[in-house]
Amino acid sequence: MKKLFIIFVGLTLLLAWGGLGMAQEKKPAEPAKAAEPAKPAEPAKPAEPAKPAEQAKPAEAKPEAAKPAEVKKEAPPKPVVYRMGGTVVALDAAAHKITIKQDSVKKQRKLALSVSKKAAKNLEGIKVGDVVNVWVTDKTVTSISKVF
Numbered sequence: 001m002k003k004l005f006i007i008f009v010g011l012t013l014l015l016a017w018g019g020l021g022m023a024q025e026k027k028p029a030e031p032a033k034a035a036e037p038a039k040p041a042e043p044a045k046p047a048e049p050a051k052p053a054e055q056a057k058p059a060e061a062k063p064e065a066a067k068p069a070e071v072k073k074e075a076p077p078k079p080v081v082y083r084m085g086g087t088v089v090a091l092d093a094a095a096h097k098i099t100i101k102q103d104s105v106k107k108q109r110k111l112a113l114s115v116s117k118k119a120a121k122n123l124e125g126i127k128v129g130d131v132v133n134v135w136v137t138d139k140t141v142t143s144i145s146k147v148f
Contacts, residue, residue, distance in 0.1 A: 085131065086131070093124070098134075119141050
């Protein structure tokens with residue numbers, strides 16, 4: 001029994017260390033370089049002294065620096081579009097406003113939404129107490145249909 005326990009512990013440690021070795025990041029392999037003949041080193045050239053006229057000149061501004069920085073414009077976020085249903089609690093066709101009550105198992109809520117001009121044409125057949133489906137884009141009703 002003692003030998004079995006020692007073998008089990010030994011195998012566990014071996015697998016643990018082996019797993020750590022595999023988890024390390026491997027460096028990308030460098031591409032094999034073709035055998036090139038060795039080039040003789042060139043002797044260093046002495047630096048040329050600067051001319052006095054160049055030293056006295058003020059630094060000129062680069063034309064690239066004069067250009068205004070271009071501002072990257074991000075695309076505006078897409079509007080949130082969703083469908084919801086509920087019972088009409090309040091309706092103001094003249095002001096293009098509708099209030100819908102949603103009943104669910106866990107919560108109830110009322111939403112006051114504005115109605116687009118296109119969807120306002122469908123408000124004529126809807127009255128308080130009707131059950132409706134509405135398609136909403138950023139708190140504006142884009143389409144409305146009466147369920148019953």
